[in-house]
Amino acid sequence: MSKLIYLDNAATTQVYPEVVDAMKPFFTEYYGNPSAVYSFASEANKAVTGSREIIAKALGAKTEEIYFTGGGSESDNWALKATADAYGDKGKHIITTKIEHHAILHTAEYLEKKGFEVTYLDVDEDGVVRLDELKAAIRPDTILISVMTANNEIGTIQPIAEIGKIAKENGVLFHTDAVQAFGHIPINVDEMNIDMLSASGHKVNGPKGIGIMYIRKGIKINSFIHGGSQERSRRAGTHNVPGIVGYGKAIELATTNMEDRIKYETELRDYLIERVLKEIPHVRLNGHRTDRLPNNANFCFRFIEGESLLILLDQKGICGSSGSACTSGALDPSHVLLAIGLPHEIAHGSLRLTLSEKTTKEEIDYTVDELKKNIERLRKMSPLYEDFIKQAV
Amino acid sequence: MYSEKVMDHFNNPRNVGEIENASGVGTVGNAKCGDIMRMYLDIDDNETITEAKFKTFGCGAAVATSSMATELVKGKTVKEALEVTNKAVMEALDGLPPVKVHCSLLAEEAIHAALWDYSQKNNIEIEGLEKPVTDIGEKEEAPEEEY
Numbered sequence: 001m002s003k004l005i006y007l008d009n010a011a012t013t014q015v016y017p018e019v020v021d022a023m024k025p026f027f028t029e030y031y032g033n034p035s036a037v038y039s040f041a042s043e044a045n046k047a048v049t050g051s052r053e054i055i056a057k058a059l060g061a062k063t064e065e066i067y068f069t070g071g072g073s074e075s076d077n078w079a080l081k082a083t084a085d086a087y088g089d090k091g092k093h094i095i096t097t098k099i100e101h102h103a104i105l106h107t108a109e110y111l112e113k114k115g116f117e118v119t120y121l122d123v124d125e126d127g128v129v130r131l132d133e134l135k136a137a138i139r140p141d142t143i144l145i146s147v148m149t150a151n152n153e154i155g156t157i158q159p160i161a162e163i164g165k166i167a168k169e170n171g172v173l174f175h176t177d178a179v180q181a182f183g184h185i186p187i188n189v190d191e192m193n194i195d196m197l198s199a200s201g202h203k204v205n206g207p208k209g210i211g212i213m214y215i216r217k218g219i220k221i222n223s224f225i226h227g228g229s230q231e232r233s234r235r236a237g238t239h240n241v242p243g244i245v246g247y248g249k250a251i252e253l254a255t256t257n258m259e260d261r262i263k264y265e266t267e268l269r270d271y272l273i274e275r276v277l278k279e280i281p282h283v284r285l286n287g288h289r290t291d292r293l294p295n296n297a298n299f300c301f302r303f304i305e306g307e308s309l310l311i312l313l314d315q316k317g318i319c320g321s322s323g324s325a326c327t328s329g330a331l332d333p334s335h336v337l338l339a340i341g342l343p344h345e346i347a348h349g350s351l352r353l354t355l356s357e358k359t360t361k362e363e364i365d366y367t368v369d370e371l372k373k374n375i376e377r378l379r380k381m382s383p384l385y386e387d388f389i390k391q392a393v
Numbered sequence: 394m395y396s397e398k399v400m401d402h403f404n405n406p407r408n409v410g411e412i413e414n415a416s417g418v419g420t421v422g423n424a425k426c427g428d429i430m431r432m433y434l435d436i437d438d439n440e441t442i443t444e445a446k447f448k449t450f451g452c453g454a455a456v457a458t459s460s461m462a463t464e465l466v467k468g469k470t471v472k473e474a475l476e477v478t479n480k481a482v483m484e485a486l487d488g489l490p491p492v493k494v495h496c497s498l499l500a501e502e503a504i505h506a507a508l509w510d511y512s513q514k515n516n517i518e519i520e521g522l523e524k525p526v527t528d529i530g531e532k533e534e535a536p537e538e539e540y
Binding site: 303304305307308311315324333344345348380381382383384385386 | 400403404406409411420424425426427428429430431447448449450451452453455456
């Protein structure tokens, strides 16, 4: 492909060359198993510890509170299932939200089949959890609150510190899925009273197939993957040393320039949002206007369907994503867009564009210009638009 | 994901538009599911379809199947047009991904809906044509349950 404008950084990100360079020696040179006794393995062992320290520091956690996993979905599964397992005697009620990632929602539904009760909190029109509803949902048998730090589709950032405080005051454990947020916005597990946190390497310019779970000391959840005694006997399996090293390097890079990155991405995001809202008719911005991930923009264009827009954009070298049912093979559009109160036909016309610190203003200008052209083209063949125009006359 | 023919009909859809005072107009699908097709047909005194146009709200496959359906019925008699099935539309497009088969069902239904409108307007009965359903979902099998 000649031109590539990658605006799907919420799906995955480029692995930075510095990250690849850091990983390389652990494939060919220091390939020893970090659990081995001989000195040859000590480089690998040291590297794993080093990454753990970097990640712990970035979260304000203790090194031994970081557990490496196979990715965000594994961490989410672990948090919910193992908490249910360990604390099920205390109670069988879990609180989460309607806008979580499927790694949380489908796990919660699985636990419902196993006899747990789950409250799925509504969100407001911006996608924010209402704290009074959260408080009201807590019962004597509530064992866990799981609310994502920031939403993967609409980018809305939740009041995590307030939620953590409410959980603590009520003696309920608090887990947050920070897959979209960690490395992108500041998170501190102590200040925010987070007990468990899931995160993933490939969302922050690290490799795929590596994630972490932060588990506060004293929380008695058990192993989810059984086997060897790796990760303090809480997560079996030979360490993915190159992955762990790459993740550590990615977080080191992300935290070092976080302030600049947030500033740059936010400005560019706002420029994109302003141009789209001003220049394209019948559009709405999804998610909170300001309390949103620095790199996330999500729109609904009325009278058109998301997948056809994605195909047209792809032909112009632009990668985006949509919450339309057609893109997932499902009948319903995105559960997140429905949860913020959008009707189906509007939710089908959604487009998510997620930037990176390497996205340029020229790329955004080109994208908006193409959006205008292609949305007009699709509207011209839309019976919904035809009806709308006729009704207006 | 899509065949070259589907991409061609999506990129260069044939017969997009409206026909004023068309002999028959049919709209099928619903916005809830993300697909709406509207087909316009002009039919002459010999019951031959002289013109076909469409407008579609939907995914790439929905646009391509509508485009192909209009191509397939043009020049055919009403009776012949009834034989343009979803399978015929799919075959003409060199196939569709399994999750998109419903788009071809919608295209078949759009033809039937336009013919039904024509038959009602002219107070005639077309053999083999039943009142079309507007929501194609009724015809589809329920999706498989997860795990």
